[in-house]
Amino acid sequence: MFYKSIIPLCLLALLVGCATSTPTNTSPSSPPSTQSKFQLDRQAILAMAGEFDVSFKFHETLSRIPDYQLEEPYTSKATEYVFVVEDTSSFISLQHILVMYFEDSDQPIITKHWRQDWQYQDTKLTTYIGYRNFQTSEIYDNESKGQWSQAVYQVDDSPRYEALGQWTHLGNQSSWQSQDTWRTLPRREYSNRSDYDVLLAKNRHTITPDGWVHEQDNQKLVLDDTGQPLEVISHEIGINTYTRTNQTDFTPGRLYWDNTKAFWADVRNAWHNKLKQPRTYKITKKVDNKSVASEMLKIANDIHKSNSYTQSHKDQANELIHAAITPLTFTNSN
Structure with a gap:
């Protein structure tokens, strides 16, 4: 979900857009010992909401096949508003909205970006298994005990990846x-690379005094015709840093969401x-x-401009979602 440059990223989304409010630092610094582990987990997740300057950095570090040339390091920046869509104690949904201002315009470009859903002791995961295939599987209570799943979604709210993990507090x-x-190819690469099929990743989210950091340890994996791992071509590290800011006016981003949130709620449910x-x-x-993503964003943009959400x-959105999904025979997940 990252782009080679900010301008193509914003143009791709086909939206318009944004303004300032002073962010609140909600990082769980030195939490009281009386708080439960579950409460500390929740506090950490909610600390990822706010208004941020964001930097994206990716660096291939190791070639695993002969004659492979490591890619040049990738960097990009953005300003992003992350807010709580839903909080039901054991479930928290965070929506990212890009709000980008440029020197030649006083009107920002607004882009609905990715979404992350956190579920405590989840019982079902939808995971990526390669070749645009996803698998929804039930998991046992003992597999997820004390853990949170993080499900990440594309800009059109289609699934991207999901995994279990453990919050630790020290x-x-x-x-x-x-x-x-397993993850689909990131946006920064899927339009210009076809030499690997899956990003095999470990993701770490760490709360900092002025925001949070998403670290990635990635392997670029080639699959065989049956969808099984064939070879790793390279290793990559990624560091995405979210630093709180009060220098950007995010008001138009909030207005966009106010006008379109009912639509996007129906899209998520579909x-x-x-x-x-x-x-x-x-x-x-x-x-x-x-x-599908561009068409969905066009519908939302029309709703935003007209301030009218119709049947x-x-x-239109339901037709797109229905046409995009093909159920397949159930197989064991990777």
């Missing part, structure tokens, strides 16, 4: 680390209802040769 540090996680059964699904990126908008 003094003033709170950190969550995932199990090995994806959930289609993918909730334990089975394997193929999810396509295009329907009738049109990008026609909902029907």
